[in-house]
Structures are given as C-alpha cells and as structure tokens.
Amino acid sequence: MQITSTKNTSEPHSxxxxxxxxxxxxxxxxxxxxxxxxxxxxxxxxxxxLSVWARLSQLTIDNAIVNARILRVRAPIAGQFKAxxxxxxxxxxxxxxxxxxxxxxxxxxxxxxLQGERQTHLTELLAAQQSLTQSEQQLxxxxxxxxxxxxxxxxxxETGVQVKRSDVEQARSNVEQATSIYKRYRALAAEGAVSxxxxxxxxxxxxxxKAVLKGTQATLQESQTTLQATQTGSKYSPSGMxxxxxxxxxxxVIQTQSSLVSxxxxxxxxxxxxLKQARSQFTNQQDLVVTAPSSGVVYSVAGxxxxxxxxxxxxxxxxxCQNLWVEGVVSAQQVSQISARQLVQVNLVGEDKPLQxxxxxxQAVGNSPVTPAANSQGTEHINIxxxxxxxPPIKAELAGQxxxxxxxxxxxxxxxxxxxEFCGVGQIAQMTFPKKSIGF
Numbered sequence: 001m002q003i004t005s006t007k008n009t010s011e012p013h014s015x016x017x018x019x020x021x022x023x024x025x026x027x028x029x030x031x032x033x034x035x036x037x038x039x040x041x042x043x044x045x046x047x048x049x050l051s052v053w054a055r056l057s058q059l060t061i062d063n064a065i066v067n068a069r070i071l072r073v074r075a076p077i078a079g080q081f082k083a084x085x086x087x088x089x090x091x092x093x094x095x096x097x098x099x100x101x102x103x104x105x106x107x108x109x110x111x112x113x114l115q116g117e118r119q120t121h122l123t124e125l126l127a128a129q130q131s132l133t134q135s136e137q138q139l140x141x142x143x144x145x146x147x148x149x150x151x152x153x154x155x156x157x158e159t160g161v162q163v164k165r166s167d168v169e170q171a172r173s174n175v176e177q178a179t180s181i182y183k184r185y186r187a188l189a190a191e192g193a194v195s196x197x198x199x200x201x202x203x204x205x206x207x208x209x210k211a212v213l214k215g216t217q218a219t220l221q222e223s224q225t226t227l228q229a230t231q232t233g234s235k236y237s238p239s240g241m242x243x244x245x246x247x248x249x250x251x252x253v254i255q256t257q258s259s260l261v262s263x264x265x266x267x268x269x270x271x272x273x274x275l276k277q278a279r280s281q282f283t284n285q286q287d288l289v290v291t292a293p294s295s296g297v298v299y300s301v302a303g304x305x306x307x308x309x310x311x312x313x314x315x316x317x318x319x320x321c322q323n324l325w326v327e328g329v330v331s332a333q334q335v336s337q338i339s340a341r342q343l344v345q346v347n348l349v350g351e352d353k354p355l356q357x358x359x360x361x362x363q364a365v366g367n368s369p370v371t372p373a374a375n376s377q378g379t380e381h382i383n384i385x386x387x388x389x390x391x392p393p394i395k396a397e398l399a400g401q402x403x404x405x406x407x408x409x410x411x412x413x414x415x416x417x418x419x420x421e422f423c424g425v426g427q428i429a430q431m432t433f434p435k436k437s438i439g440f
Contacts, residue, residue: 064328125264132257164220171213321423332402357408365403
C-alpha cells in the first residue's frame, strides 16, 4: 500500500512574508519623510513669517560705530618737549602731569616786548588822566564863576589860558612820544618781531594823542578869546561864543577823554595779566607742566621728547570712557520710520549680550556738529578743545540722498571699560530700532 504525503496549501510561503515586510517598511519610511517635509514646510513658513514680521517692525543699521567725547589738550606756550609721561591707552586722573615743555629762548624777547607794551600803556594812561583832570578843573572853574568870568574877573581867565597852554605842551609831548613808539613798532613789524595788529594799535594810540592835542589847542584858543572878552568887558567872545557854549564844548572834551582813560585802563589791565603769566612761565626758564584737565584715557599723543612744539598745537587727546554712544548715518526716509522713544538693541562684536540704548539725537548731516561731544560739560580752558573722536562711515548707496545722523546713548560694559581697548571706540556696531506702528 502506497502512502502519498500532501502539502497544506493554506500555509504561506517565506518569500511572500518577506515581500509584505518590505512593503510595510517602505510605507513607513514614506510616511516619516512626508511628515518631516510637512514639518519643515511649516517651520519654513513660520521662519519666513517671523522674518517678514521683523522687517515690518524693526529697522537695522549695520554701519554704526562706537563713538565718544575727547578733549584735545594744546600747548600753552612754544617750546621743546622735555618729557612726555602718557602713552595711548593709559588711564589718567584729573590734574595728573602728562608732559613738560621747556620754553623757547625767543620767549624772553616776547617778555621784553610785553614789558615795553605795558610801559607804553601806562604813559598813555597817565597823560590822558592828567588831561582829563585839567579839563574837569576848568569846567568846575567855569561853573563857579559863570558870566562873571567874562565881565569882571580877568585874572581867572588868565589862569585858564595858562592852564590850557600847559595842556597843549603836555599833549604835544604825548604826540611826540606816541610817534616814537609807533615808529619803533613799525620797524619791529618789518623784522617780523611783532604782529601788524600791534602796529595798528600803536597807530591808533598816536591818532588818539593827536586828537587830544587838537582839542587842547582849540580849548586854548577859546580861553584866549575869553580872556580878550573879559579885558574888554564883553559878555561874548569875538566869535560870538557864550559861557554856555564853552561849557558844552568842554563837557564834550571831558566825555571823550573819560572814554580814552577807560580804554587805556582796560589795555593796561590786560597787559599786566599777560605779563604776570609770562613772568611766571619764563622765570629761570622753568619747565611748564601740562596736566590732564579731567580723568580719562590717553587717546593719542602728538609730541615726544626733544621735539619742538608751537603754541596752541595739540599735545595729546584724552578719551572720556564714561561718555559713550553709538552713531550711524541713514537716509531721511529710514529715520522717519524709527520709533525714537523705545529702547534700541545694540550688538557689538565680542560682546556676549546685546546692549540696550536710548535715542539721544537725530540730526541732519551737514548741520553744525551739535553732538553729545559738544553738549557735554563745557570748559573755559583756552588750551582745551572738545570734539567727537570719530566720524561715522556712510554707505555708498546713500550717496545723493538726504542723510541723518542717529545717536544712541549706551552704558559701557565691563569689557568696554578696559582702557587699553580705548573703551571700544571705533568698534563697528549694529543698531536695531523698533519701527513706528502702522495703522490699517
């Protein structure tokens, strides 16, 4: 009997099982890829939306710089550097000695010229005061006597003539002295020893002395006429001048002489002040020290030991690290979009976190440079000039457009406070401004 075995047709083949598994894996992968693409698309849409929102709500200036106020210290005299104690990046305190300057030998000549100038002013002042006193005395005499001077008292008139003759002689002497001084200064100017302005001043003094002489000569003539009138018993002079006419003219002379005395006093006081300063600087040829007008960081040094320096030339500049701002130049159209009352985000290279700042000034480029540098605390020191350290760059694409300067005040970070880094001045910065809200 033959037994035949048969296979169960319902049992699946192994090949079919593998095929089904592969289909499932492929489908799962396709599903995951699809989900990933959908997620990326959603993220892209979100990022794009944020980017559009940022462009609509914010304005970024990426060509700004960190700026600060600097003080430019100038040489108070001409001379030679004996020592320079400050180097760029060094922090200094107010009153600290920064350099020493030895006065030039020609400063002695300047001192002698100042002494001569003082003597000239003093001589002119004494002559003017004497003439003024004489005129006041004659006016008082005229007021006391009144018309009686012309009627009976010829002795007073004779005294007046004598006084006026003395005035004329003194005025003539003053003219001669003023002429000599003017010629001497004109010769010095030709040699380049004094300025033309000083020569013009001496010419004016000579003209003033001539005017005084002319006035005293006229007054003498009037006194002589008055004397003739009193001797003849006439109330009037031959020219018809009454006592009141003489008084009016004499009063005018006194006013002119008083003004001249005031001017000469002012000149003498100014010369005394300059002479005192010059003597204190040049006695025994002592070195003159240059001190720091305020605390700060040395930004630049113009001189070095043994170099010559002229008066009012820059010696060095000091940087105020407590007075920092970020400055950029944009078009006027962009500025109109800025919401100036909101905080500004400032990004600096090397800083971990952005800084917060406030808009302090928006100004058209080309106007007078009214910046925080110029508006900060003032100084009366004639050898110090305040100005901003740098000028902000301007993009080429802004050429030909109305431009505006935008200044944002910031508080210095710990890193910017490092003096050797010049407090970050000159560092490129990016400023992000909130835009004004737009109504729909």
